Every structure is written in C-alpha cells, then in structure tokens.
Amino acid sequence: MTVQExxxxxxxxxxxxxxxxxxxxxxxxxxxxxxxxxxxxxAAADADPALLLRLYTELVRGRxxxxxxxxxxxxxxxxxxxxxxxxxxxxIAAALVLEEQDWLFPSYRDTLAAVARxxxxxxxxxxxxxxxxxxxxxxxHRIAPLCxxxxxxxxxxxxxxxAARLKGDDVVALAMxxxxxxxxxxxxxxxxxxxxxxAPVVFFVQNNGFAIxxxxxxxxxxxxxxxxxxxxxxxGRLVDGNxxxxxxxxxxxxxxRARRGEGPTLVEAVTYRMEAHTNADDATRYRVDSxxxxxRAHDPIRLxxxxxxxxxxxxxGGIVAAKEAADVMAAGLRERMNADPVLDPMSLFTHVxxxxxxxxxxxxxxxxxxxxxxxxxxxxxxxxxx
Amino acid sequence: xxxAAAVPGTQSGKAKPATMAQALGRALRDSMAEDxxxxxxxxxxxxxxxxxxxxxxxxxxxxxxxxxxxxxxEAGILGAxxxxxxxxxxxxVEMQFDAFAYPAFEQLISHVAxxxxxxRGAMPLPITxxxxxxxxxxxxxxxSDSSEAYYMATPGLHVVTPxxxxxxxxxxxxxxxxxxxxxxxxxxRLYWSKAAWSPEAPAPVEPIGRAVVRRSGRSATLIxxxxxxxxxxxxxxxxVAEGWDLEVVDLRSLVPFDDETVAASVRRTGRAVxxxxxxxxxxxxxxxxxxxxxxxxxxxxxxxxxxxxxxIPYPAPMLERHHLPGVDRVLDAVARLQWEADx
Numbered sequence: 174m175t176v177q178e179x180x181x182x183x184x185x186x187x188x189x190x191x192x193x194x195x196x197x198x199x200x201x202x203x204x205x206x207x208x209x210x211x212x213x214x215x216a217a218a219d220a221d222p223a224l225l226l227r228l229y230t231e232l233v234r235g236r237x238x239x240x241x242x243x244x245x246x247x248x249x250x251x252x253x254x255x256x257x258x259x260x261x262x263x264x265i266a267a268a269l270v271l272e273e274q275d276w277l278f279p280s281y282r283d284t285l286a287a288v289a290r291x292x293x294x295x296x297x298x299x300x301x302x303x304x305x306x307x308x309x310x311x312x313x314h315r316i317a318p319l320c321x322x323x324x325x326x327x328x329x330x331x332x333x334x335x336a337a338r339l340k341g342d343d344v345v346a347l348a349m350x351x352x353x354x355x356x357x358x359x360x361x362x363x364x365x366x367x368x369x370x371x372a373p374v375v376f377f378v379q380n381n382g383f384a385i386x387x388x389x390x391x392x393x394x395x396x397x398x399x400x401x402x403x404x405x406x407x408x409g410r411l412v413d414g415n416x417x418x419x420x421x422x423x424x425x426x427x428x429x430r431a432r433r434g435e436g437p438t439l440v441e442a443v444t445y446r447m448e449a450h451t452n453a454d455d456a457t458r459y460r461v462d463s464x465x466x467x468x469r470a471h472d473p474i475r476l477x478x479x480x481x482x483x484x485x486x487x488x489x490g491g492i493v494a495a496k497e498a499a500d501v502m503a504a505g506l507r508e509r510m511n512a513d514p515v516l517d518p519m520s521l522f523t524h525v526x527x528x529x530x531x532x533x534x535x536x537x538x539x540x541x542x543x544x545x546x547x548x549x550x551x552x553x554x555x556x557x558x559x
Numbered sequence: 560x561x562x563a564a565a566v567p568g569t570q571s572g573k574a575k576p577a578t579m580a581q582a583l584g585r586a587l588r589d590s591m592a593e594d595x596x597x598x599x600x601x602x603x604x605x606x607x608x609x610x611x612x613x614x615x616x617x618x619x620x621x622x623x624x625x626x627x628x629x630x631x632x633e634a635g636i637l638g639a640x641x642x643x644x645x646x647x648x649x650x651x652v653e654m655q656f657d658a659f660a661y662p663a664f665e666q667l668i669s670h671v672a673x674x675x676x677x678x679r680g681a682m683p684l685p686i687t688x689x690x691x692x693x694x695x696x697x698x699x700x701x702x703s704d705s706s707e708a709y710y711m712a713t714p715g716l717h718v719v720t721p722x723x724x725x726x727x728x729x730x731x732x733x734x735x736x737x738x739x740x741x742x743x744x745x746x747x748r749l750y751w752s753k754a755a756w757s758p759e760a761p762a763p764v765e766p767i768g769r770a771v772v773r774r775s776g777r778s779a780t781l782i783x784x785x786x787x788x789x790x791x792x793x794x795x796x797x798x799v800a801e802g803w804d805l806e807v808v809d810l811r812s813l814v815p816f817d818d819e820t821v822a823a824s825v826r827r828t829g830r831a832v833x834x835x836x837x838x839x840x841x842x843x844x845x846x847x848x849x850x851x852x853x854x855x856x857x858x859x860x861x862x863x864x865x866x867x868x869x870x871i872p873y874p875a876p877m878l879e880r881h882h883l884p885g886v887d888r889v890l891d892a893v894a895r896l897q898w899e900a901d902x
Contacts, residue, residue, distance in 0.1 A: 306677035317645070318677050322669045328635050329670070332642020332650075339598075339624050340646070358662070362635030369630055524680040525714055527738040530768070530815035 197406045204399035204411040208443045211418040212480045220418050222486050228265060228417040229477045229487065230495050235261040235285045236474060237499035238294065239448075241506050242284070242301075246452040250510045252303040255282040259447030262417035262473035263379045265289050270424040271347055278317045278330040278348040282379075286349065287316050294506045304514040324354040327363030327376065334372040334431075345431045347375045347424070353384025355398050364439065368405040373431035375424060376439045379414060381446035386459040402439035414444030415473040418480075445471075518544060574757035579727045580750040583613050583689075585758050586731035587651065591621050597735060598643060599626040601636055601653030601689075610655055611691060611750055633663040637688065641670050644684040651735055657692040658701035664709070671740045672715030686740045687731070692720075693786045693836055694883055695748035697876040704873055705837030710742045711813050711846070717767055718813040720744040722788035724754035725762040726811055732764045741767065746786035770817035772824060776806035779830035779896050782821055782847055784810040787834045787884065794889035803893055813843060821847070822854040829860040830896040836883050839867030861898030 211217050239258040245251040257264050260282075268289035271277060279286050287297045292314055299308025300319050307318040317333075320326035330348035337344035354360055355378055367374045378398050382389060395401055402409030408430075412423040420442055427438035445468040449456040481487035522529060522537040529537070591597045599617055601609070605628035608615030617626035629636050633654060640650035654660035660667075667688070675683045694703035710718045717739055721727040727745075734741035773788065774795050781791040788809050795805035808824050810817065825831045831851050833844040844865035851863050866884045874882045 305679065306673075307679070307681075310681040311645070311678055312681060318674075318682075322665060325638065325665060325669060328638025328666070329642035329645060331635075332639035332644075333646045334642070335639065336643040336646035336648045339648075346642075359634055359638060359665070362630070362632040363638065365630050365632065366635045366639055520679075524676045524678075526675070526717075526815075527683060531818060532815060 199403050202403045202406070202408045204397060204402070204409040204441070208411045208413040209419050209423055210413045210416050211422060212416045212476045216422075217418065217480055217484075220422075222484075224421065225418060225477065225481060226486060226491075227269070228262075228421065229474075229481055230498065231265040231269070231289055232261045232417060232474050232477060233495040234499045234502055235265055235289065237496075237503045238285060238288060238506070241503040242298065243448070243452060245298075245507070245510055251298060251301050253451050253453060254284075254301055255451045256448040257282050257285050257446075259468065259473070260379055260381055260414065260444045261285060262420050262477075263377070263414045263442045263444055266417055266420035266424055267347055267349060267377055270421055270428055271345070272343075274315065274342070274344050275428070276315045276317065276330065276333055276344060276346045278326040278333075278346060279319050280323070280326065280349050280351060280354065281319050281321045282351065283349050284319065287314075287319065290314065290316060292316060294502065295509045298510065299514075302510070302514070304516055324350050324357035324359040324363070326350075327354075327359055328366060330374050330376075331363050331367045331370070331372050331437075334367075334374045335370050338373055338434075343432065345373045345375065345428050347377055347428065349377050349379065351384065352378060352380040352382070352389055352392055352398060353387065354378075355401065356384075356392055364401070364405045364407065364437070367437040368407045371434065371436040373434070374437040375427040375431055376437060377424065378439065378441045379444055380441055381414075381444050383446060383450070383456075383459065385450045385454060386456075388459070397441060399439060399441035405439075407437045407439055410438060410440045412440060412442050414442030415468075415471050415476060417473055417477055444473075574755040574760075576753040577724055577756035577758070578751050578753050579721070579724050579745075580611060580613055582724045582728040582756055582758075582761075583731055583745065584615060584617075585761075586728045586735070587614060587617060588620065590651075590732060590735040591617065591625060594649065594735075596647060597625075597649045597651060599651045599653070600629050600640065601627075602629060602631050602655055604628060604653050609653060611747065613689070613745075613750075614653065633660055634666050637663040637666040637671065637686075640686050641666060641674070641684060644686050645674075645682060649685045649687075649735060651687045651689065654688060654690045656698070656702045657690055657704040657706050660688070660690050660706065663688075667710075667716070668713050672713045675739065676715060683738045684740050685735075685738050687734045687737075687743050688740070689731075689743045689745060691745045691747040691750075693744075693746050693748060694873060694879050695786060695836075697879070699876060700873065703876075703879065705835070705868065707742075707744055707813055707835075707837055708842050710744075711843060715740070716814060717741040718744065719767055719811065720746060720785035720813065721811065722746065722749065722785050722809050724752070724756045726809075728756070728761045729764045730767065730811065733767050736764075737767060744785060748786050749789070752789070768812045768815040768817060770808050770810045770812070770820040772806060772820070773809045774805065774807040776804040776828065778802075778804045778828060779832065779893060780806045780808055780821075780824045780828045781832050781834055781889065781893075782808050782810065782824075782851070783834040784813065785835075787836055790884065790886055791834050791889060794886045794893070797886055798890060798893055801890070801894070805893065810847075816847075816850065818850060818854060821851060825851050825855045825863075826858045829858050831855075831859075831863045832866055832889065832892045832896065833863065834866045834884055834889055834892075836868045838870045839865050840870045842867055861896045864892045864895060866892045 264285035296308035299305040330346040334346040399409035399411040604614040605618040848863035
C-alpha cells in the first residue's frame with residue numbers, strides 16, 4: 174500500500190511551513206578563487222615602500238632565527254624546534270599587523286611571530302629548551318603562551334577579545350593555527366562563538382600543506398580552508414602566504430574590520446613548510462623533492478627581494494646589511510642559549526595554586542630533604558670538591 | 560546532635576526554609592552584585608535561568624553581557640572563559656549536566672588547570688566551573704555521572720562540593736572569589752533539600768579546603784561529601800540502635816584535602832568508612848582510605864572500608880537505587896568494622 178492509497182490520503186493537503194530565509198547572505202562571505210597576491214602584480218604599486226623594506230628586514234631576520242634555532246637542536250640546546258622556514262611571511266605579517274594593545278595567540282610553530290612582535294628571542298624559546306613552559310609574562314607583551322595542543326588557543330582568543338570589547342577596550346585578538354588544527358573541535362567552536370558574539374578576532378590559518386605527514390587532501394574536503402568561514406557566517410579570505418605584502422594587507426583589512434566592530438574573519442594563507450615538522454621528523458617519507466623545489470622558487474624572501482630590487486628600493490648593500498643584522502641577532506641568541514639555565518627545583522611547587530596546599534607543602538619539604546642530601550653528598554665527594 | 564531528617568544547616572530564628580538551589584542562585588547574584596568582573600556563561604543560563612533554574616533572574620538583573628546564553632559547546636564555553644579570565648574577568652561557567660562537561664576536558668586539563676603554572680604565576684585563571692553531578696533524580700543516561708575522580712586527578716584545580724544549604728552559598732561565594740580555578744560540584748539530588756537559611760545573614764564564607772564534623776561520635780567515622788552526606792547522617796541515627804555511635808565528617812572540599820580534620824576524627828574513633836556514590840575502583844575512596852591509613856595506622860582497629868557505587872556505567876534510572884550506596888549498605892560496612900571479633 175503506498176501513501177496515496179492510505180485511507181483519507183487523497184483528502185490530505187500539507188500546510189506549507191512558515192517562510193524561511195537564510196540568516197546571512199552567503200555571497201560576500203566567500204573567498205576568492207585564487208590566493209590574493211601583491212608582489213609582482215599591479216597591486217604592488219600601492220604598497221608603502223617603508224613597509225616593504227621593514228617586512229624584508231624582518232623576513233631575513235626570521236629566516237636566520239629559524240636556522241639558528243634548528244642548529245641549537247643539533248647541539249642539544251633545544252629539546253625540539255618546529256621550524257617556520259618558508260612561512261616567514263605569515264609569521265612576520267601577523268606580528269606587524271597588530272597594534273600594541275592587541276593580542277597574539279600563537280601556536281607552537283609561531284615563535285617567530287612572537288619574536289617579531291618584540292619578545293626576547295631567548296624568552297620565546299624557553300618552552301622548546303625545556304626549562305619553563307612559558308618564558309615570558311603574557312600580559313606584558315600581549316602574547317598568549319605558545320600553545321602546544323592544537324586549536325585550543327582559538328577559544329581563548331575569542332574570550333579575551335569578547336572580554337575586552339565588554340570593557341570598552343580597543344583590542345583585537347589574532348589567533349594562529351595550522352591546516353591540521355582546522356580539523357579540531359576547538360577550531361569549530363571558537364569560530365562559531367566568535368561569529369555569534371561578533372568578537373574582534375582574526376583567525377589566521379597557515380596552510381603549509383601538511384599536518385606532520387598528512388597532506389591537506391586527507392585533512393579536509395572543503396574547496397579551501399577559507400571556505401569554512403561561510404558556515405559560521407564570517408568572511409573567508411585566501412592569500413598567498415609567501416607574499417608578505419599580501420598577507421599584511423589581508424590581515425590588516427581583517428584586523429580593521431574587527432576593530433570597527435564588524436566581527437571576525439577567517440584568513441587562510443597558502444604556504445609551504447620547507448623543513449620537516451620538527452627536527453624529530455623525516456619529511457622525505459611523505460613528500461617528493463620536486464614539490465619542495467617548486468616551492469623554493471616561490472620563496473618569500475626572494476619574492477620580496479625581487480620586488481624591492483626591481484623598484485630600486487633595495488641594492489646589494491641593503492641585502493648585505495639585512496643579512497649582517499640578522500647574523501648579529503643570531504650570534505647573540507647562540508651565545509645566550511649556550512649558557513646553562515639556572516633552575517630552582519623548589520619552584521616546582523610555587524605556581525600550582527595561589528596558596529600552597531598542605532599536601533604540596535609536605536611534598537616540597539620532601540624535595541628539600543632530597544636536595545640537601547644531594548648537596549651533602551657532593552660536599553663529601555673529593556672529585557666534586559676539586 | 561543533628562537528626563537525620565533534615566540536613567543540618569543553620570542559623571538564626573528568623574531564617575525561613577530555603578532550598579540549596581535558591582542558596583546557589585543567591586550566591587551567584589551576590590557575587591555579581593559585589594564584583595562587576597563576575598560573568599556567568601553557559602547553555603540556557605540566560606532567558607531560561609538554567610535547566611535547574613540556578614541562574615534564574617541573573618540575565619534580567621545584570622544584562623545579557625553578564626549572564627550569557629552561549630552556543631551549545633562545552634569546550635567553547637570553557638575555552639572562551641579562559642580568554643575572559645586572561646583579560647581580568649571572573650567567569651562562572653555552567654556545565655548543564657556532569658556528563659556534558661566531558662567535551663571541555665581538554666580545555667580544563669591542558670589550560671584551566673595549568674595556566675598559572677605555565678606562566679609562573681603571571682596569569683592565574685579565576686574560573687568557577689559549576690557542574691550539577693550525581694544520580695538519584697531519575698535522569699536518563701549521561702545525566703547522573705559522578706565525575707569527581709577525574710577532576711581530583713588534575714593538579715591545579717580545586718574540587719569543592721557542598722552538602723548543605725549554608726555551604727552551597729558559602730562555598731560558591733568562596734569559589735568565585737578564589738584566584739584559582741574551582742570545580743564546583745553541585746549534588747543535584749540535594750537541589751531541593753531545605754534548611755532554615757537567611758539570605759540577609761548567610762553563614763560566613765569559609766575558605767575552601769576545610770572539612771567539618773557534622774555529627775560527633777565515638778565508635779567509627781563515616782567520611783563522606785555531597786549527595787552521600789544525608790545518607791550517612793541517616794545511617795548514623797539508625798546505627799544507634801545497634802550500639803554504634805558514629806561520627807560523620809563532611810569533606811566539602813576534595814582538593815585541597817583536609818587531612819587534619821579527617822585524621823583527627825579517625826584517631827578518636829579508630830575505625831573509618833568512606834562513603835560516596837561514584838565508582839569505587841580508582842575513585843576518591845581509595846585515595847582517602849590510603850591517606851587515612853598512612854596517618855592513622857596505629858590508631859586503626861580495622862581496615863578503612865569503602866562504600867561506593869558499583870564499578871559500572873551509571874545505570875538506567877529504574878535500577879539506580881540498587882547502584883547508589885544507601886543506608887543499609889553503609890550499616891553493613893559499619894558492621895564489618897568489628898574486625899578484631901571476626902578475625
């Protein structure tokens with residue numbers, strides 16, 4: 174028996190549901206088909222030469238920082254370093270686009286952004302050296318602790334930006350995440366909260382092609398990561414992540430939009446991680462040399478150099494000067510990182526609670542006894558004394 | 560001493576009966592009125608006033624910005640609260656039911672519990688997470704979990720659970736005022752328990768971390784908290800007929816743990832039973848029994864026993880009475896404390 178044959182079926186006329194329309198017109202939220210570019214295009218003519226030169230200097234410095242930090246892992250001075258070589262344009266633009274009162278929420282790969290924002294290069298590395306989880310006061314620099322779990326810093330950025338707006342403060346939060354992080358639940362929840370609250374946040378995805386070894390095609394079926402924005406009711410923007418001028422411009426527009434109270438933006442920068450995930454990873458297992466070489470031809474520093482020299486804004490002397498300034502920074506970093514950090518074992522107990530619990534006081538006393546015994550042993554040891 | 564009929568709780572003669580739910584609501588209201596940085600957020604906390612009506616009236620009195628209906632997303636709620644606390648607010652988060660809090664565990668464990676430590680004291684997070692917990696209200700699955708052991712196992716969190724109307728008010732005020740994150744476990748089957756309580760003159764707000772002796776006794780100590788306190792008080796009254804004079808200790812705070820009050824009681828009585836409704840294996844009772852044994856070994860006349868929920872997923876409501884430790888199961892354990900006679 175079909176529905177039509179049911180007794181009384183012929184007499185049934187469905188009532189149309191109440192009119193429904195989408196909450197938001199989706200068209201303006203869609204990203205462009207191609208990543209936005211400035212360098213090497215007509216748009217470059219409008220770029221501020223001083224900004225381009227600043228970006229260039231910082232790119233060179235950032236590249237040198239990545240190289241130095243990677244070298245430090247080989248010398249055992251850093252437990253691990255996730256290099257952002259190849260992604261410097263994203264890192265530098267993220268740092269330079271923010272005002273002093275704004276907040277940066279970096280992931281573990283974004284040391285460079287933190288340094289470019291003004292953080293002491295050594296303080297930025299304490300997490301990776303292994304002496305402390307965060308080497309700096311986040312409030313002093315308005316840089317959240319480098320976040321190791323994926324995408325969990327994104328809801329923090331939303332909450333902070335929301336709180337600042339409730340207090341009437343002019344603060345924008347820029348939260349950085351990788352392509353892999355966009356698959357996490359916290360990514361979804363953060364974007365949804367931000368859009369519903371119209372929080373002054375910019376979500377900045379560095380799509381560097383791989384989440385450790387998993388390529389983007391196995392990470393998402395979306396046309397692009399920027400397309401994800403439309404589902405939350407915020408605009409998505411696609412930008413060439415190796416074009417520092419383009420990233421700076423697109424992020425700048427998103428930050429301005431947030432500052433005007435128009436809500437969050439999702440920016441996807443298409444870039445490439447030139448080195449392995451970390452020094453502990455073997456990238457040759459999951460990608461081919463030809464792909465790496467193709468991206469090397471699209472290197473962020475070379476792109477900027479070509480633009481600046483082509484327009485007569487930079488000459489060989491300027492290139493050498495930038496390199497030398499970077500070397501000075503690296504030498505200072507190397508020297509300071511070669512000093513052994515002095516750590517007080519008793520500090521294990523100092524920042525668990527505002528007021529130490531009785532249980533922790535007992536455990537601290539036990540450690541004190543162990544330390545004293547260690548100390549006495551060394552005193553008795555003639556080898557040690559000598 | 561106290562009778563089993565009413566959960567003890569108060570106060571001056573002019574006090575009228577109030578429920579624990581009302582006292583909790585009042586604590587939120589008073590905290591918000593006193594400190595503009597206190598913000599309440601969660602699913603349904605605004606217009607509806609929460610599914611248990613604890614936040615009733617807050618959005619009306621303080622506005623949507625102070626008492627905010629959020630999208631339905633526990634990780635997002637707690638994660639946003641982290642950011643709000645980073646900027647100097649004091650968020651009070653409502654997790655609608657115990658088992659609904661699990662999506663927020665990563666935020667809780669990786670960030671809420673650790674931010675002070677990670678930043679060497681530069682960035683404490685004064686967040687209160689309210690979790691209605693435990694069974695006994697006939698809830699369907701995922702609405703009756705006792706999740707305290709998970710929270711207790713995470714350094715950096717305070718874990719607090721009131722059992723009386725007085726404590727509901729006082730401990731919630733203290734939790735919100737705390738500069739550290741507090742998991743505030745609300746025994747939902749005691750929401751409608753009443754005691755004489757005056758919002759004009761509530762009991763003084765006590766610091767978190769102190770247990771209290773609810774009933775003095777000489778022959779054994781029942782160590783308990785939250786929803787099991789009334790059960791223990793009733794068992795203590797019933798045990799009188801058997802010649803047992805039981806002392807009942809209400810922990811109120813699981814972290815920090817009041818070793819002093821608990822050990823002092825067990826040294827007096829020489830025998831102890833830990834009573835809670837969460838599962839026994841890997842549960843709070845094991846930790847408590849070990850701590851008591853370490854401190855009171857030479858005073859003990861019998862092993863420290865545990866009366867806990869069975870080691871099963873929380874059962875369907877028609878069977879939950881068989882799972883939850885009741886008076887008879889407590890009395891049975893007390894009978895087993897006659898260790899010397901048996902062995």
